[in-house]
Amino acid sequence: xxxxxxxxxxxxxxxxxxxxxxxxxxxxxxxxxxxxxxxxxxxxxxxxxxxxxxxxxxxxxxxxxxxxxxxxxxxxxxxxxxxxxxxxxxxxxxxxxxxxxxxxxxxxxxxxxxxxxxxxxxxxxxxxxxxxxxxxxxxxxxxxxxxxxxxxxxxxxxxxxxxxxxxxxxxxxxxxxxxxxxxxxxxxxxxxxxxxxxxxxx
Numbered sequence: 610x611x612x613x614x615x616x617x618x619x620x621x622x623x624x625x626x627x628x629x630x631x632x633x634x635x636x637x638x639x640x641x642x643x644x645x646x647x648x649x650x651x652x653x654x655x656x657x658x659x660x661x662x663x664x665x666x667x668x669x670x671x672x673x674x675x676x677x678x679x680x681x682x683x684x685x686x687x688x689x690x691x692x693x694x695x696x697x698x699x700x701x702x703x704x705x706x707x708x709x710x711x712x713x714x715x716x717x718x719x720x721x722x723x724x725x726x727x728x729x730x731x732x733x734x735x736x737x738x739x740x741x742x743x744x745x746x747x748x749x750x751x752x753x754x755x756x757x758x759x760x761x762x763x764x765x766x767x768x769x770x771x772x773x774x775x776x777x778x779x780x781x782x783x784x785x786x787x788x789x790x791x792x793x794x795x796x797x798x799x800x801x802x803x804x805x806x807x808x809x810x811x
Contacts, residue, residue: 614734616713617683617706618743621672623651624713625740632736633729640665640729657733663720665730668737671712683709686746690761693751695801697777698760702752705744713737758784758810762799773810776801784810 626642626649633640639660645667647653653671658664673679683706690699715734720726738745738757745753751763758775760782769790775782776798785807787794797804 612717614715615746616743617709618711618741619708620741621710624737629733629736638729664718665720665726667716669714673710694799697801754782
């Protein structure tokens with residue numbers, strides 16, 4: 610199956626491959642982007658690779674107008690999140706997911722863990738996210754809001770480290786950084802509360 614990160618977008622705009630290349634060049638990141646299927650201005654799959662090495666990710670663009678995969682995947686997500694916490698985030702996602710028109714699926718390949726593969730992947734992902742908007746989803750992690758902050762817990766119990774999170778209060782997202790391994794932080798987040806002592810986002 611492989612590991613996937615996805616952008617779930619309510620837009621059917623096709624993100625520019627040229628803008629992705631520009632984003633890499635500005636950071637002096639030596640990644641290459643090749644449209645495997647479709648033209649560069651109407652691509653269905655792009656291969657991201659190191660300039661002189663292995664492939665980092667296969668990026669597929671699946672639009673609701675051209676296939677049923679978007680509906681199938683969003684329906685699966687709706688089933689998956691039904692019992693997830695915080696309940697407020699699950700309810701927000703239940704309203705958001707049916708609006709998704711395009712799914713960008715990043716299948717991570719061997720080059721991700723080579724040299725600065727994660728930086729190259731992150732820059733391309735952020736370029737697409739900026740161009741089309743939406744939310745993020747990562748296997749065995751969960752979902753983000755429209756600003757990229759993590760809002761739903763689907764991590765394993767052994768996860769740890771700092772992470773940008775968001776909880777919904779009075780229809781507004783409150784953003785902060787918490788330690789995923791901190792049991793008190795985790796319990797508060799699962800209740801849909803901002804944990805005590807966390808660093809608030811600006």
